Amino acid sequence: MKKGRPLTVEEALKLTRGQMIEAHKQYGNGGLVSVMGLLNFDKQFVRAQGMRIWDDAGNEYLDFLGGYGSVNLGHNPPEIDAALEKVKELPNFVQASLQTMAGALVQTLAAIAPGDLQRSFLCNSGAEAVEGALKLARAATGKKKLIYCEGGFHGKTMGALSVTGRDKYKQPFEPLVPECVAIPYADADALEDELKKGDAAGFIVEPIQGEGGVNVPPNGYLQKVREICSRYGTLLILDEIQTGMGRTGKMFACEHEDVVPDILVISKSFGGGVVPFGAFITTDAIWNTAYGGTQKCLLHTSTFGGNTRAATAALAAIQSALEQDLPGKAASQGRYFMEKLMDLHRRHSVIREVRGRGLLIGVEFEELKEGALDKLTGGAIGRLSNEYFASLVAGELQNRYRIITAYTLNNPNVIRLEPPLIVGKEEIDRVVEALDEILNRNKSLLGLTMSTARNFLGGLLEKRKG
Numbered sequence: 001m002k003k004g005r006p007l008t009v010e011e012a013l014k015l016t017r018g019q020m021i022e023a024h025k026q027y028g029n030g031g032l033v034s035v036m037g038l039l040n041f042d043k044q045f046v047r048a049q050g051m052r053i054w055d056d057a058g059n060e061y062l063d064f065l066g067g068y069g070s071v072n073l074g075h076n077p078p079e080i081d082a083a084l085e086k087v088k089e090l091p092n093f094v095q096a097s098l099q100t101m102a103g104a105l106v107q108t109l110a111a112i113a114p115g116d117l118q119r120s121f122l123c124n125s126g127a128e129a130v131e132g133a134l135k136l137a138r139a140a141t142g143k144k145k146l147i148y149c150e151g152g153f154h155g156k157t158m159g160a161l162s163v164t165g166r167d168k169y170k171q172p173f174e175p176l177v178p179e180c181v182a183i184p185y186a187d188a189d190a191l192e193d194e195l196k197k198g199d200a201a202g203f204i205v206e207p208i209q210g211e212g213g214v215n216v217p218p219n220g221y222l223q224k225v226r227e228i229c230s231r232y233g234t235l236l237i238l239d240e241i242q243t244g245m246g247r248t249g250k251m252f253a254c255e256h257e258d259v260v261p262d263i264l265v266i267s268k269s270f271g272g273g274v275v276p277f278g279a280f281i282t283t284d285a286i287w288n289t290a291y292g293g294t295q296k297c298l299l300h301t302s303t304f305g306g307n308t309r310a311a312t313a314a315l316a317a318i319q320s321a322l323e324q325d326l327p328g329k330a331a332s333q334g335r336y337f338m339e340k341l342m343d344l345h346r347r348h349s350v351i352r353e354v355r356g357r358g359l360l361i362g363v364e365f366e367e368l369k370e371g372a373l374d375k376l377t378g379g380a381i382g383r384l385s386n387e388y389f390a391s392l393v394a395g396e397l398q399n400r401y402r403i404i405t406a407y408t409l410n411n412p413n414v415i416r417l418e419p420p421l422i423v424g425k426e427e428i429d430r431v432v433e434a435l436d437e438i439l440n441r442n443k444s445l446l447g448l449t450m451s452t453a454r455n456f457l458g459g460l461l462e463k464r465k466g
């Protein structure tokens with residue numbers, strides 16, 4: 001057993017890349033260190049501002065991953081730091097009293113949320129906000145069943161995982177929360193068949209599936225879902241943790257279809273990319289049924305929910321997004337990006353599909369025939385590339401072109417392009433040109449896999465030598 005010794009902040013700031021990796025390897029998630037190392041993703045990043053990140057060797061990277069949608073305002077937005085400076089002498093939380101900044105924030109959320117959504121519960125992460133939404137649905141309806149979509153992603157705590165549509169993440173933790181039922185995504189008929197049974201408390205769904213591979217449902221799907229949930233007395237829970245805060249070209253993606261859910265769940269960029277934060281927002285009537293009055297107001301709580309610094313960062317983030325019209329920027333830059341990517345799609349057959357809305361975009365690649373690479377590499381790359389093929393391309397983008405992207409969690413064949421909403425056209429051009437070059441160099445899928453794999457195998461060998 002290794003124990004190390006406590007480090008000071010000053011010492012932490014001076015850790016070398018090797019020491020940083022070793023600390024994770026010995027005291028954190030060792031398996032993740034190996035995966036990052038294989039793909040050459042284990043850089044030591046030392047500075048970030050706006051669209052850019054710098055590593056310890058002074059190399060500059062463009063961030064097209066945007067913290068999985070958490071840094072819509074860009075990295076280290078100065079307006080958030082300035083707001084935090086203003087409250088640094090306020091108590092961060094005094095459990096026995098109501099909080100000023102949290103009060104201002106829940107009022108602000110009511111003002112920007114669609115329709116009659118009015119009451120918010122503040123918490124600390126996406127999964128925690130989803131937990132709260134699921135509990136609220138049960139408490140408000142008195143029903144038990146929770147319906148969710150295959151390929152959906154809502155987080156990895158017990159409740160959120162129970163409604164997440166990927167078995168690989170669920171299986172080791174079973175039994176999960178009972179009475180959770182999966183249906184296909186974008187299939188309103190399948191939903192109606194379940195709802196007809198009359199026992200569903202809530203239906204949780206993403207307006208666009210983010211981790212599922214940036215899956216955009218057909219126009220009209222959300223409206224249909226809204227209509228049938230109302231008809232059968234089931235609460236519609238929209239998870240806008242990834243699509244919210246301007247990402248898809250509106251403040252909330254449900255606004256594209258004029259749909260108002262019963263419960264709206266947000267997180268990620270809600271904290272301005274600086275503090276962890278989450279919330280669910282619901283109507284006055286639903287809140288009061290579940291938690292109204294002195295007897296029920298403590299049924300659902302969270303120690304850090306609405307602490308002064310988090311609430312201040314969120315207020316400043318909302319103000320900045322509105323002032324800069326980030327939803328409008330996401331819409332116009334997203335259209336530009338999509339046009340360029342569609343052109344790549346027409347010219348490169350390894351791209352199966354390009355899809356998305358605003359600046360939530362996925363590029364899906366064709367799948368390799370089973371075993372094609374196994375034969376060539378004795379198994380090693382074949383196994384890896386089936387699971388991580390898009391990350392081979394992401395690795396090439398990062399290591400050769402210094403552009404950060406990643407694959408989607410539930411569909412590793414899709415690269416996600418999710419830059420901060422402040423991205424410029426020249427930066428978009430750089431990504432498109434880099435992808436074009438990678439695909440031009442490797443006309444066939446096998447060639448592409450071999451060369452990108454060679455790149456990271458090269459990285460591996462270099463590390464072994466070092």
Ligand SMILES: Cc1ncc(COP(=O)(O)O)c(C=O)c1O
Nearest residue numbers: 125126127153154155210241242
């Ligand atoms: C749509 C959606 N819901 C929930 C979550 C979980 O959020 P967290 O990782 O903060 O728990 C995510 C995270 O990627 C997400 O994309």
